[in-house]
Amino acid sequence: MARKAFLIDMSRCIACRSCQVACKQWNKLEPEATVNRGSYENPPQLTPQLYNQIQFIEQGQGDELRWLFMNQRCMHCGDAGCIKVCPSAGALYHTPEGMVAFNQDKCIECHYCVNGCPFDVPRYDRKKKVTKCHACVDRIANGLVPACVKACPTQTLRFGDRDALIAEAKAAGKTVYGESELKGLGAVYILEDAPQTYNLPAKPAIPASIFLWKDVIKPLGILGFWGAMGAALLHYVTFGPKKLDEYGRRHDDDLNPPEKGA
Ligand code: SF4
Ligand code: SF4
Ligand code: SF4
Structure with a gap:
């Protein structure tokens, strides 16, 4: 149009x-x-x-x-x-x-x-x-x-x-x-x-800080997000899903499960 x-x-x-x-x-x-x-x-x-x-x-x-x-x-x-x-x-x-x-x-x-x-x-x-x-x-x-x-x-x-x-x-x-x-x-x-x-x-111009946000900080933020997602996926594939204890709590370190009653 x-x-x-x-x-x-x-x-x-x-x-x-x-x-x-x-x-x-x-x-x-x-x-x-x-x-x-x-x-x-x-x-x-x-x-x-x-x-x-x-x-x-x-x-x-x-x-x-x-x-x-x-x-x-x-x-x-x-x-x-x-x-x-x-x-x-x-x-x-x-x-x-x-x-x-x-x-x-x-x-x-x-x-x-x-x-x-x-x-x-x-x-x-x-x-x-x-x-x-x-x-x-x-x-x-x-x-x-x-x-x-x-x-x-x-x-x-x-x-x-x-x-x-x-x-x-x-x-x-x-x-x-x-x-x-x-x-x-x-x-x-x-x-x-x-x-x-x-x-x-x-000479109207878009403030330079916008380019910093749009072209640098935002892409880095998106990169960081997808990086974290990739790491989480890799962890899942390698170690399987995190286990829940009898109280429904998740444990990051499956090699050191919490003591019973903790
Ligand atoms: S100034 Fe108001 S009436 Fe005119 S185009 Fe914009 S919204 Fe419509
Ligand atoms: S309508 Fe608005 S733009 Fe048109 S003559 Fe009146 S003040 Fe000016
Ligand atoms: S930057 Fe957006 S709000 Fe400002 S004049 Fe241009 S189109 Fe309108």
Whole structure:
């Protein structure tokens, strides 16, 4: 299946936050208490009940105020640090469309994916299970566009064939972020300034500690496990099954059985 993606053109966003509301409605996410911090930005960051959030970036330019908006969400990375570090197979996974979804039944609440994400996206709900934007897998599997895309009145948010959307953006002379980072992001942005202005890393990378875990420690752990299994099998074949005494106890040293009554 051809890879799909969001194309998010921040030059078109009017910060109406219909995308936030539509996501909460579709995913039945609870309302949250917020405070007035002197900004229209609300809440100030992603939460377990908010899978996409409009950041307000306010910059003074002389007497002028420059307002930029940023739709923050899971980037649906081609090379996803969250999947890489997750020890529970299937808790986080790539869908056939190339998006990164999750299965809370398989989440073991270790929270490693928080450390593996270069964009600080995964959150944990009250049950301590992973939660984040899942690209509306339930909608796209039925031929619908994600709820946030459907609700956006300015076509800031679009969803479709990844190659076609990127080609269209480039043909229009726009600056594209996410085409090749981390084997290509599934949330590709059109930006009006440098990525750092939008609080995006210029060169996102999976933390080096993840490679240590995934490529060194975990394989060594698996090697250790199978080594122990092999040794146990060899012991069984050589000495036979361990005997139980009259009290149902096992004895490692059959040559020195415990004394009667011990
Ligand atoms: S942005 Fe973070 S949570 Fe989303 S796919 Fe990439 S690594 Fe995973
Ligand atoms: S794709 Fe779906 S889950 Fe993700 S932010 Fe949009 S509405 Fe929410
Ligand atoms: S719905 Fe569209 S225009 Fe409104 S805040 Fe979200 S991305 Fe911006």
